[in-house]
Amino acid sequence: MAQLSYREAVAAGIAQEMRRDESVLFIGEDIAAAGGVFKTTEGLLDEFGPLRVRDTPISEQAILGAVAGAAMTGLRPIAEIMFSDFFAVCWDIVVNQIAKTRFMSDGQCSFPLVIKSGNGGGARFGAQHSQSIENWAMAVPGLKVVAPSNAADLKGLMAASIRDPDPVLFFEQKSLYGTKCDVPDGELLIPLGEAAVAREGTDVTIVALAAMVPRALKAAETLQSEHGISAEIVDLRTLVPLDTKTIFKSVSKTGRLVTVEENPRLCGWGAEISSLVSEELFWDLDGPILRVTTPHIPLPSADALEDAVLPSPARIVENVLKLAD
């Protein structure tokens, strides 16, 4: 078992699948010769050559149209949208074409493709390069949505996403690129739709995703050591398919739920989970469901300001304590 960074796990997951399947191609801006602006794709051009790993112009609609057309005709392409904020310039291809065409065609074709993207804040990049938009993706029928919290999950979920017969929006949380963990050697596949219990606990369930998982884990330590509260942390890993079983099992046990989202407040995925639980598990709840989110604002650039608005371990602790009152 080797230590890999979250950054390195990206190329590792892609390479694993490109080795076994010639129909896997990869395109995007500066992903080939330069190895990606986040250095996540280094080595792929050398190993797989310029026909399979290819730089594109700044034409996000063309990039996604290309992978859509290729997926419909027998390939399994991967595209990079450099920063997830840029999904807005090609959103039509994602939501109206890729997500709807299989349904409209009554199942005549599929879109086995992956669109990977750097998501979220913490790098002081300002409002147009920092947003977490996994909730946008979750809102679109026809998309699968993946957002790993560590390098091992990233590699295994990337591979599974590439093999998946449906279109997957794969969010790499930028603030995690530097983090490392043990990643099993050899072929790794983690099925979509399975959440992980990142920490067991009995008093409260905290549901988190991607960069919010380590923050929730930190909060759980403080809750345990300073307040004697045992928090269970559920790392969703994929938003669609959603592992309601794992969420419900945990909430049934603890009776209390707090969700922690990096996306801004309104219509975030936490709201969806809150509504599911209050619809189907209402009688198991011992108190209100609380949501910790970035406020409903664009992200400011200055380090002090950005740190103040992203959900912090302290803010998670505060909210859990409200429930304990």
Next chain:
Amino acid sequence: MAQLSYREAVAAGIAQEMRRDESVLFIGEDIAAAGGVFKTTEGLLDEFGPLRVRDTPISEQAILGAVAGAAMTGLRPIAEIMFSDFFAVCWDIVVNQIAKTRFMSDGQCSFPLVIKSGNGGGARFGAQHSQSIENWAMAVPGLKVVAPSNAADLKGLMAASIRDPDPVLFFEQKSLYGTKCDVPDGELLIPLGEAAVAREGTDVTIVALAAMVPRALKAAETLQSEHGISAEIVDLRTLVPLDTKTIFKSVSKTGRLVTVEENPRLCGWGAEISSLVSEELFWDLDGPILRVTTPHIPLPSADALEDAVLPSPARIVENVLKLAD
């Protein structure tokens, strides 16, 4: 007091504001000479002339960029995006530019503009011309979101949106264009951020929007006459700002909440309201919060299929009855 159709109220609201303010301009595809593809803008070109009411090419990014640039420099422009599904081709201008720039600039400029659009299903137009996307808009910090359920509200809210100093996404629900109601003569203004209690009741609160309001009202009649259940209907009218006071007041009274959305299930605005209520009004609830939505699918085209998936009065009744068990 004259009867106006929802369709006619669009031009009435715009004309009211164009008469009093020369800085109000209106652009879009086929909105001038042809009077709009939904015939909502007839007469405006004749009254206000080709400098103020102007046809554009099929260039949604240019249209929205144009109103953004004009709004920053002293005008109060209105743009039409013909079908709300087409927001996907110009989403960047909406969410990354118009919605964020005031914040990024530390308040140096505002975007007093309105983007109006035909929203929703029921016309057998198929998956790319039928989606309800008001939840997409609600998810974006910096946008105000309006979706009237009748002609009088439409006129008054359109006028208020044009006067509002912030960018407003104004959703005209296509399936309502043919509906009529009394509309007060003379200047009409309905403030953004005020929900209306469309029907008073005591047993359950049904929160609805746009085309779902008449359906909820129909359901309420059945509930009353066939089941002796008194439903209160809250017509949200605007999603942002959100009138939580009116919602909370009603739910405090009834103890039960059902939301009715036309948008697909995941991350819909109903989830946001559900999560707000279960966070802040938990102890007032007498049972689960239920959401009625279009299933999480693209819309099918055939009339039989479309009717089967849009939320119907019968489906609303069914859900309320579940609560009453």
Next chain:
Amino acid sequence: MVAAHQACAPEKDLQCELYQHMQACRVMEQRAYDLFMENLIKGTSHLALGQEAIAAGFGAAMRDDDYTFCTYRGHNHTLVRGVSMTAILGELMGRECGLLSGKGGSMHLMDVAKGVMGSYAIIGAHLPMAAGAAWSAQYRNSGQVAVCFFGDGTTNIGAFHEALNFAAIWDLPVIFVCENNLYMEYTPIGDVTAVENPAADRASAYGLERVVIDGNDADVVYAVANKAIERARAGEGPSLIEAQTYRHGGHSRADPGKYRPEEEVAAWKRRDPIKIYRARMLENGVDESDIIAIEEAQLVRVDKAAEAAKNSGPPPLEIANTDVWADGSSTWRN
């Protein structure tokens, strides 16, 4: 502009094929019009009456395994690839026998088995998708080409620009066919376009040759289609073809087309591609009885198709919740 009717007449078989395609399109869309009027087709529908020569010319020139990408105005481009007329009319009517069981509708015809990779109703989106299918063909070395049809109004949207540049730099085997019918929905294309020929005057921006053709002359379309397809198959990259034509009716069901000068409509009706081609066949010595046989056969065909579609019931309601995902379901949770 490539001159009208070339000197040498094509083979008789080919002439009959082109004429049959055009007739089939014409009677099918006329029937669709009648079905609207009877309220048997709901929603909307966009007819290409008058534009049949373009679909016919390309249909005849394409190989069976080539790809078609078209728009909401795509009934004809779909039909000429050999798709069932019953299934097309059934889809327009939202019936169980519909090509997509009623899930797509008039704007979204698609038949993957026939290479019809879909009809798209958001302006511009299918141009990069067609480039993508061509990229796939190129990578797989399959010799397939993709043909992508769209209107004059589509040349002003961003996706057009991105797709053309993308296809050009990768030498993709894709042919972009702009059917310039002079109008977007109701707005004359000249009012909103900075150049006279909305497609052709942009070709040089992508290093492509300027091609404007008479889109009402099936022989011209066929010849130009063949040339572009050959080029693409030979690895010489994409083409952009502007075919000038006219729709006889309004933009869609709801539109009587009153914004168009009467003389303009009349002049183009005189240049009806079917009338032109019929006269030419006679001139070329084709027996009128052969022509009439084609016409009658297509009438019989459309009668049967319409009858079959009418006799088909509404689709089973369950299918509204199928095929969101490749496993056939619409389930987003466990």
Next chain:
Amino acid sequence: MVAAHQACAPEKDLQCELYQHMQACRVMEQRAYDLFMENLIKGTSHLALGQEAIAAGFGAAMRDDDYTFCTYRGHNHTLVRGVSMTAILGELMGRECGLLSGKGGSMHLMDVAKGVMGSYAIIGAHLPMAAGAAWSAQYRNSGQVAVCFFGDGTTNIGAFHEALNFAAIWDLPVIFVCENNLYMEYTPIGDVTAVENPAADRASAYGLERVVIDGNDADVVYAVANKAIERARAGEGPSLIEAQTYRHGGHSRADPGKYRPEEEVAAWKRRDPIKIYRARMLENGVDESDIIAIEEAQLVRVDKAAEAAKNSGPPPLEIANTDVWADGSSTWRN
């Protein structure tokens, strides 16, 4: 290509103005580079070292009430409009004295009072916005023009196409300035573009004149800027100008720029716009002491600005929650 340095030298005052602009930009961005290295600037920053002649030439040609729209690589275009250097460096450092109190950052400089209508970091988006400001000026009959700067890579995105056509059909007073520095981020523009001159070879697609200029010659830029601005003010519509230039450093903070051939970098450094202009001023008989005075003044200015920015504290945390709405709040509910 408009020939390098025109025959007649501009007035001495103007020469000094252009030189001063370039010097100011140069020392400010060099200081910004140093501040990164000290980790006093976080996040990212995109310098335009080597591209100063373009900002300077336009800055000198614009009227005070004209509009500038620029990109993340927009420090210089902002500075030459008279924006405070302290406020710019303060913003890069995320300090309270920052132009946007730290809410915008390096990529989003904006000073509405000075006509700097913002720096935009999503490729292409600000082109239609600049067209919109020009439309507003046209409607208000204000005589203002909008100048919109962007890079070569931006010519391949859809918004470029839509904005150019839109501006052309409405004769909007907007000048689109493509700073062709030969690279997107790390990819040579020639690898991904179907034409040689990414902007100029597209001009005819919008009925515009083909203009390629030496963007490292401030006099050329100034002359061409003046001509385009005059045209625009006279109601004669938009221009598209491709100014050839080169960035001396990498794309952004993180990039050492190693993908560029050493000789290419060296050749362009020999064509440093400031070096060129300094030599020309001497040739034109400007006293070297006057030149040195400009240089020294700008050094003093940047020292002061950097010092003031360093002495400014972090912005008050409350402002993270202000000015989402025009009422100053971020409240979305009652």
